[in-house]
Amino acid sequence: MINNIPRTAKPDALTSLLRSDLPDLGEIQVSVVETSPDRSSEADSLTWFLNEANRWPRLVAEEELRLGRLIKTGKDDAGNLTPSAQAAFTELVNRNLRLSYHAAKQMRVPREEMMELISAGNIALLGAARDFDADLGHRFSTYAFWGIRSAVMRELNFLRRTVRLPRNLHEQLSKLRKAEAKLIQELGREPEEEEIAAVLACSPEKITELRSYQQHGQSLDAPLGEESDTTFGDTLKDEDATTPAAHAEAADHKDALHEVLAQLTPRELEVTRLRHGLDGEELTLDAIGQLQGVSRERIRQIEAAALRKLHEGIRR
Helix, strand or coil: CCCCCCCCCCCCCCHHHCCCCCCCCCCCCCCCCCCCCCCCCCCCHHHHHHHHHHCCCCCCHHHHHHHHHHHHHCECCCCCECHHHHHHHHHHHHCCHHHHHHHHHCCCCCHHHHHHHHHHHHHHHHHHHHHCCHHHCCCHHHHHHHHHHHHHHHHHHHHHCCCCCCHHHHHHHHHHHHHHHHHHHHHCCCCCHHHHHHHHCCCHHHHHHHHHCCCCCCCCCCECCCCCCCEHHHHHCCCCCCCHHHHHHHHHHHHHHHHHHCCCCHHHHHHHHHHCCCCCCCCCHHHHHHHHCCCHHHHHHHHHHHHHHHHHHHHC
16 A cells, blocks of 8 residues: 655654553454545545555554664665565555554544644654664654644644644744743742743744744623623623614615705705705805805705705605
């Protein structure tokens, strides 16, 4: 299943965890469905993967060490594998595909997310198989599982964020958390940003920037407390803001006003606007008369005619 795998970066050192017992992985319980190499069956990708993994029995410790030695002795100075070492590498990976599944299964995620976690675990499995040192006498499955589980957890954190962050930022955030935890133990208090920056060899401004990425989204429907009916969205309400209903009502009134004003002549419309301040300050009859070059009485007559039309239009 795994052939001609490119060389991957060396994983984090896990030798301190090798004394821990590997969880009981058991057997993968899955109904085997015949699948063609091009995956043209009706089985989904997860079922296909489980069927493939189930085809490879688990190795005993002696077989793991034998394959590990073949891989180690089959590397040239550039890290490339000889054909025999490549064959051993492929078998070691295929025989341990179930490790990625069991690490992902522990996360209790929906089925559609399982393959994302398994894929991250498989990448860690490839790195562990290439760097496995059989001369130390440790079981490969024990050595690889903790790195696989760490990769699965990083992928889960990446998937669950409302705003996705680049993977290099996740690595930086992980280093930040580890540095903070170490300094808290050493200092017995919360460390200052300058102290953390000194450990990570960066500027305090960089620490501030990384902290901003640690913020997570909050649902507007989330309750403020277990016994409270108030939601987070309720606290964001602007009491002075116009409600959607009031805004719609005002828009209707504006449309109706434009429809009624359309019945006026240009001069009647101009006098009405100036007299009632539709465009700003209200003017007196005398002031409008001076602007129009007519008498005060003539402006009053124009206004009266306009108002009659408006009243008739409203009654309709």
